[in-house]
Amino acid sequence: MLPEERYARIVAILKESGFVKVEELATYLGVSDMTIRRDLEKCQEAGLLRRCHGGAVLDGANQQEIKFEDKSSENSEVKKRLAQACSAFVAEGMTVFLDAGTTAYEIAQRIRTIPRLTIVTNDIRILYSLLGNGNELLMIGGSVQKSTGSVIGQLADQMIRQLSFDVAFIGANSINDKMEVMTPTVEKAFCKRLVVKRSTSSYLAVDHSKFHRKALHYVNSLSEYTGIVTDSRFTAKEHELIKRKKITIISP
Numbered sequence: 001m002l003p004e005e006r007y008a009r010i011v012a013i014l015k016e017s018g019f020v021k022v023e024e025l026a027t028y029l030g031v032s033d034m035t036i037r038r039d040l041e042k043c044q045e046a047g048l049l050r051r052c053h054g055g056a057v058l059d060g061a062n063q064q065e066i067k068f069e070d071k072s073s074e075n076s077e078v079k080k081r082l083a084q085a086c087s088a089f090v091a092e093g094m095t096v097f098l099d100a101g102t103t104a105y106e107i108a109q110r111i112r113t114i115p116r117l118t119i120v121t122n123d124i125r126i127l128y129s130l131l132g133n134g135n136e137l138l139m140i141g142g143s144v145q146k147s148t149g150s151v152i153g154q155l156a157d158q159m160i161r162q163l164s165f166d167v168a169f170i171g172a173n174s175i176n177d178k179m180e181v182m183t184p185t186v187e188k189a190f191c192k193r194l195v196v197k198r199s200t201s202s203y204l205a206v207d208h209s210k211f212h213r214k215a216l217h218y219v220n221s222l223s224e225y226t227g228i229v230t231d232s233r234f235t236a237k238e239h240e241l242i243k244r245k246k247i248t249i250i251s252p
Contacts, residue, residue: 001029001030001031003039003042006029006031006039007039007042007043007046007048009028009029010025010029010036010039010040010043010049010056011043011048011049011058013025013028014049014056014057014058015058019052019055019056019057020055020056021054021055022036022037022040022054022055024055025039025055040055040056043056044056050213052209053209076102078207078208078231078252079102079103079106079207080106081231081252082103082106082205082206082207082229082230082231082252083103083106083107083109083110083205084110084252085229085250085251085252086107086110086169086203086205086229087107087110087111087114089167089201089203090111090114090117090167091114092114092115092116092117093115093116093117094114094117094118094166094167095117095118095120095163095164095165095166095167096111096117096118096119096120096165096166096167096168096169097120097121097165097167097168097169097195097198097199098119098120098121098123098126098168098169099121099122099123099168099169099170099171099192099195100121100122100123100126100148100149100150100151100171101123101148101150101171102171103169103171103205103206103207104121104123104126104169104170104171104205105123105125105126105129107169107205108121108126108129108130109129112130112133112135114135115134115135116135117135117136118135118136118137118138119135119136119137119138120137120138120139120140120163120165121137121138121139121140122139122140122142122150122151122152122156122191123149123150123151124139124144124149124150124151125149127139138163139151140156140159140160141155141156141159142154142155142156142157142159143155143156143187145185150188152185152187152188152191153187156187156191157190157191157194160191160194160195160198161194161198163198164198164199164200165195165198165199165200166199166200166201167199167200167201167202167203168195168196168198168199168201168202168203169202169203169205170192170195170196170202170203170204170205170225171204171205171206172192172204172206172210172219173188173210173213173215174210174213174214174215175206175210175211175212175213175222176212176213176214177212178221178241179221179222179223179238179241179242179245179247180218180219180220180221180222181204181218181219181220181221181222182213182214182215182216182217182218182219183215183216183217183219184215184216184217185217186217188217188219189217189218189219192219192220193219193220196220196224196225201226202224202225202226203225203226203227203228203229203250204222204225204227204228204229204230205229205230206228206229206230206232207230207231207232208230208231208232208233210232211230211232221245222242222245222247223245223246223247225247225248226248227248227249227250228247228248228249228250229250229252230249230250230251230252231251231252234249
């Protein structure tokens with residue numbers, strides 16, 4: 001198979017699944033892991049995809065949602081550190097919103113022993129993991145995105161409008177070079193935007209891989225959050241933008 005044919009097949013697989021691992025591509029295409037890594041580098045140079053830990057995701061406005069199972073294995077240790085840092089903003093008796101996603105899942109595990117919490121989430125897996133917990137649980141209702149286990153849509157938005165949160169922890173699919181949160185689906189854009197407006201304080205918890213990525217729908221600016229909890233390291237130019245936009249960066 002010619003390299004150009006492999007490139008086309010790799011992109012086709014990504015359009016279907018959103019994320020693919022190096023070893024899976026190697027097995028499917030019958031070549032070595034090293035060959036796949038070279039192919040992914042070539043595709044990234046052409047702007048067809050973006051390399052990430054262990055594989056690749058679609059780049060640009062066509063980027064799709066990544067399945068929970070694939071996201072959970074990406075930067076897992078970093079996400080645990082972010083979750084530990086986020087847990088410091090939760091105190092007894094608070095109403096806490098946890099956005100759908102793997103980092104929020106880790107936050108849930110670290111705040112579950114804090115007493116008298118009301119935990120609100122639109123993530124089915126987070127809810128299930130807390131069923132044996134003594135705190136109050138509230139599930140946002142609406143349409144289920146099966147690949148991620150998140151609940152979104154008009155019904156979810158209507159419910160969020162009627163609630164208020166002491167603190168919210170939000171995840172992000174992409175953050176562009178303007179320090180703006182972007183997402184592949186308009187439903188998630190509306191949901192995240194609403195939660196921030198209904199929260200006394202809100203924290204965006206994102207690992208370094210979410211920066212310099214593109215997606216179709218604008219959510220909000222990083223300046224709209226109380227703080228950005230991230231392990232990302234920024235250039236001098238980026239620090240100037242962060243300062244100008246009055247963005248608070250919290251390192252775990």
